[in-house]
Amino acid sequence: MDDTAEGEPGLDVVTTQLGSPRVFVITLRGDADLFTHPLVEETFTRAGESGLPLVVDLSALAYGDELLLGLLLKARFSGELALVGPICDSFRRRLSITGTESAFDTHASLRDALAGFAR
Numbered sequence: 119m120d121d122t123a124e125g126e127p128g129l130d131v132v133t134t135q136l137g138s139p140r141v142f143v144i145t146l147r148g149d150a151d152l153f154t155h156p157l158v159e160e161t162f163t164r165a166g167e168s169g170l171p172l173v174v175d176l177s178a179l180a181y182g183d184e185l186l187l188g189l190l191l192k193a194r195f196s197g198e199l200a201l202v203g204p205i206c207d208s209f210r211r212r213l214s215i216t217g218t219e220s221a222f223d224t225h226a227s228l229r230d231a232l233a234g235f236a237r
Contacts, residue, residue: 129154131161135168139235142170143228147178150186162189171198173231182209187216194221200231 129148136143142165150158165172172193176182186209193199201224205213213219225231 127153129157131157133161133164135170136232139232140170141173141232141235142168143173143175145175145178146182146186149181150179151181151183152185155183155185158186159189162193166193166196169197171200171235173200173202173228173235175202175228175231176205176209177202179206179209181206182212184212187212187218191218191221198235199223200225200234202226202228202231 129146129150132145132147134143134145135141144161144165146158148154174190174193190199190201199222201222203224203226205224210219213222223231223234225234
């Protein structure tokens with residue numbers, strides 16, 4: 119397991135590459151907005167370059183803007199993706215308003231999300 123933690127004011131990003139199942143996990147804690155977008159985008163780019171399925175843990179996300187939604191949609195249509203909730207109300211509303219909520223497999227825990235990739 120390889121963990122990396124990075125941060126910007128208002129947002130912590132932790133990435134983990136698991137060996138069993140082989141997945142890339144991004145955990146977002148705080149606000150994913152215009153100010154933190156470069157860090158989040160760089161993290162999603164590294165995840166995509168890994169070639170591994172992606173799990174994004176949003177359970178500690180306080181706010182997510184349309185830029186985060188765009189990164190999640192790109193990841194969803196580029197490969198395997200699972201989200202971990204509960205998802206904060208403001209971001210859940212964004213998913214609902216844009217009609218994209220059903221595009222994502224959302225799980226109640228990281229364990230549940232990882233079970234979907236254990237084959």
